[in-house]
Amino acid sequence: MITIKEVSTKKQQKQFIDFPLDLYRDNPYFVPPLYGDEKSMFKEDFIYNDTCDIVNFLAYDGDKPVGRIQGIIQRASNQKNNEKRVRFTRFDAIDSPEAAAKLFGAVESWAKKKGMDTIHGPLGFSDLEREGLLVDGFDQLSTFEEQYNAPYYATLIEGLGFEKEVDWTESKIxxxxxxxxxxxxxxxxxxxxxxxxxxxxxxxxxxxxxxxxxxxxxxxxxxxxxxxxxxxxxxxxxxxxxxxxxxxxxxxxxxxxxxxxxxxxxxxxxxxxxxxxxxxxxxxxxxxxxxxxxxxxxxxxxxxxxxxxxxxxxxxxxxxxxxxxxxxxxxxxxxxxxxxxxxxxxxxxxxxxxxxxxxxxxxxxxxxxxxxxxxx
Incomplete structure (x- = not known):
């Protein structure tokens, strides 16, 4: 049975950061972000704390992490666009519809309590962050600026009722x-x-x-x-x-x-x-x-x-x-x-x-x- 916990302890913070590194340990196309940059998200003086509400969840099968997700209410973006949206990002999971459903459900419940009516992503705190789910090009090396993910992520997300909002393309020049x-x-x-x-x-x-x-x-x-x-x-x-x-x-x-x-x-x-x-x-x-x-x-x-x-x-x-x-x-x-x-x-x-x-x-x-x- 999959259980969900909100990240609150130092141990959970490390598990949250380490999960994709372990999941893609042997994948030649995955490029990690700088570890120190990810750790900074949990500091009191994190640069986006003044414009964002942030939550992090981990999915466990017993004591083993099997997924993670981050929810972001980007207040500056919502104010700019007159919206009530929550962003999801840093979604990584094993190929498990149950884990995905419970992770997204946790973010949506959190966001609903804060008055949000729409969830979208993957989008980070700003467009300086990694964004977009890879849907084509799984055999290509990711750039440092963007995130790699397995093909089954799209199936998991679309199975939860999500629809395309925008696409980005990437090219070699x-x-x-x-x-x-x-x-x-x-x-x-x-x-x-x-x-x-x-x-x-x-x-x-x-x-x-x-x-x-x-x-x-x-x-x-x-x-x-x-x-x-x-x-x-x-x-x-x-x-x-x-x-x-x-x-x-x-x-x-x-x-x-x-x-x-x-x-x-x-x-x-x-x-x-x-x-x-x-x-x-x-x-x-x-x-x-x-x-x-x-x-x-x-x-x-x-x-x-x-x-x-x-x-x-x-x-x-x-x-x-x-x-x-x-x-x-x-x-x-x-x-x-x-x-x-x-x-x-x-x-x-x-x-x-x-x-x-x-x-x-x-x-x-x-x-x-x-x-x-x-x-x-």
Missing amino acids: YPPDEDDGTMRKMADFVMKRYNLHFGEAKNINEFIEKYGDDFFGLIDKGYENLYGTVPFTEAMKNEIIKSFKLIVDTKHVAIILDENDKAVCIGVCFPSIARAVQKSRGKLTPLALIRLLRAIKHPSVIDFGLIAVDPTYLNRGVSTAISAEILKILQDDSIEYAETNLNLEDNAAIQNQWKRFKEVKHKRRRAYVKKIDRTL
Whole structure:
């Protein structure tokens, strides 16, 4: 018989974090998050405590954990969209309809008591977190930024009455077979026509100092109407800055400014650290740190992180300039390809951008939605 317990003790916290690491121990496509980042969720000063209500549940068969789930009421998102929704995330379980039903039932009961009427996900605290259930591409290495899951998860979730709300696609991007310079010529034309120029910085610290405020403002503006996004808080900004200082190189960042030095377009790429954190289960051991530093300094794969355009420039071809910078990165002999991470399937602007390259769509992720049963 499956029993459900709310996570409250240090032992349960460890079981919650360790469960997917054990479940996917021998899976070559699973990439763990950083262990320390997961532990931070249980601290009093966790950066999302000021905007979210959070609950964590474990499913047990006897004393053995067989599943987990996290529920999040993202108050900033609900206020922004005038909704009463709870997000589910960090759902992992053995192939057991009973375990899945009881885990989701626990989240829905908790959320109903707090006045929520809809459950959706997988979605984290913000779109900086892992999101979406993998529904295609199970034989592909996950990126560090996204979560891997087994094929049966979709069957378990859909069996509970959840339906598709949105899909994201992910692609591998290669340089076009022939580069005749057209992309660069178009980029130069657009930059000249609108009196734009690239921002410059000697290192990432200088980049943040010079363009940090504009960077976050542009991301907020460009992502405002995208699914699942929430405005940046100061704590979120500090977390991003900390990550940037760790893994971002200025040669993988491009910011386009207008004649008044205001940002109108931003593109940020990260060196892939997926392989570097696999063996250590996400823990930063001495050997893992060596692998991490090697991956950062000598990447063979690049992950796309953030690409945002000021809405007033969306139809002016400014993204061509970012594409030209991406092409320059891909033409580096050491880079095999780039991973797009999540792109909403109906986001025509970003989907069309990849048509300028050789694109291989290799993964698809889904967010589900369901009305909460009022009889719970």
